[in-house]
Amino acid sequence: MPKTRPPALPPLSESPAFQALQSHAAELGQVSLRTLFAEDPKRFEQHSLRLGDLLVDTSKHLVTARTLELLAELARERGLESLRDAMFAGERINLTEDRAVGHFALRHPGPGPVVVDGRDVHGDVRQVLEQFLAFAEDVRAGRRRGHGGQTFTDVVNIGIGGSDLGPAMAVMALAPYTVGAPKVHFVSNVDGSHLWETLRGLDPVRTLFLVASKTFTTQETLANARSARAWLVAALGEGAVGDHFAALSTNERAVVAFGIRADNMFAFWDWVGGRYSLWSSIGLSIAIAVGAQNFRALLAGAHSMDRHFAETPLERNLPARLALLGFWYIHFHGAESAAILPYDQNLSRFAAHFQQVDMESNGKGVQRDGRPVNGPTGPILWGEPGTNGQHAFYQLLHQGTRMVPCEFLAAVEPSHPLGEHHPLLLSNFLAQTQALAFGKTEAEARRELDDAGLRGAALEALVPHKVFPGNRPSTSLFYRRLDPHTLGQLIALFEHKVFCQGALWNVNSFDQWGVELGKALANRILPVLRGEGDLGGLDASTRGLVEHFRSLSTAGG
16 A cells, blocks of 8 residues: 655645634734633633543633634645545555554454554454453463472563653553453663662562563663573573563564563564554563453553544544644743643553653654654653652742643542542542632732731732743643543554644654664663773763773773
């Protein structure tokens, strides 16, 4: 199947819809959320969207109904719908790698066909799914055992990037569903401390390793895997490797050479991007942690969001709404970053996962047709769970000089009911979105201080510090509980949001050439650190750093 040709899109600045948005932004001026809510008593109903139990409230944004209409017009003008349809049709929209983008096929429950790159992949996907879910269930039930016949109590997933962040996030998010399962650990950093600290409390007899690398050549992953192998062999001997290692890869030759049996290798496909791969066999660690039934529920939740994204008009489309609002702040309010703020401790790694999904996807300066972009693209994404963040960086959100659009997530029902903890958590969640939106005026600050008994010069000196400007936009995502189905919905929602913004900027959201240069340079520098290469090819700074390393290494030796 030929790859999808990049659209002949004009620069954003020449787009009629973008120009209309510029005029509209000027007309809105310094729009006030207090005024918008006062003028429209039904603003919440009109600016909120739902999918099942998931409520997405976008009423606390600096937009009107007209803003959303113009943003939807821009999306259509930029070909968002046609690119979306091309993805779901299995076309090769990843132009620079000449690949289809088919992670949606991994969560399609059937029946088929599900076409990716011109062929029905549904049967292959279901076959691999059943294979790795059966493996997971055998590990959980103790039917699959280690070299000495002992059941596995610990599973160590060795990967990096999408082979680590997504699964690690999901296992933490679904912690309440892991009771009775082997404990799953994640090792990603090539810094030896990460592996060493993980292994030092484990029993080799009861430890299973999953090596997650599509090509089985990823430098950091292979270094960790070899060290883990050496640790196991030192304790149990060479013959134990086949019973204590499994691979999530497509390179059977390299996997077998490592000592892993072919029947312990679970494949996936080149149309599965790393940061979208937790739905594939890369999710084996998730399946071991939560079980096959819950893993299927995770897939089902994502599929429900896929259908919503594929079938719902842009005006009521959840991923499109989040994407268009983010675009609005980047281009018309100068926002450079965005925050994901889950008031759900189990989502502690949600922002970290989507740092990769968003920043690796849309951190691009070149359009799909090779021309440079003529404006900003992906935001700097960050975040931590509430209420911890309130005591760390919310000062900047409320009274700083930079606009940071925020996305809050919270569950109606807690994972662990405990006293008054959950009402306290939710009161903070609701209060923060309210404070960001409406702030505190000078008159309100003065009245508050006066009521507290402060008078005169002392009051006047403190008033400016008590003013909250407000008009800080936020989205609230409210769901019944963080179960596997809901988590699948949330992950797919944010994945598709990133896709939509990539379409608006006309960038390829599915390659990551920006990580290649550093890898290539590291391979050149490594022999120099070992004393095997010539310093002459290095710049003055790098040469000086290497010389300092050598001098301290020699002194330490």
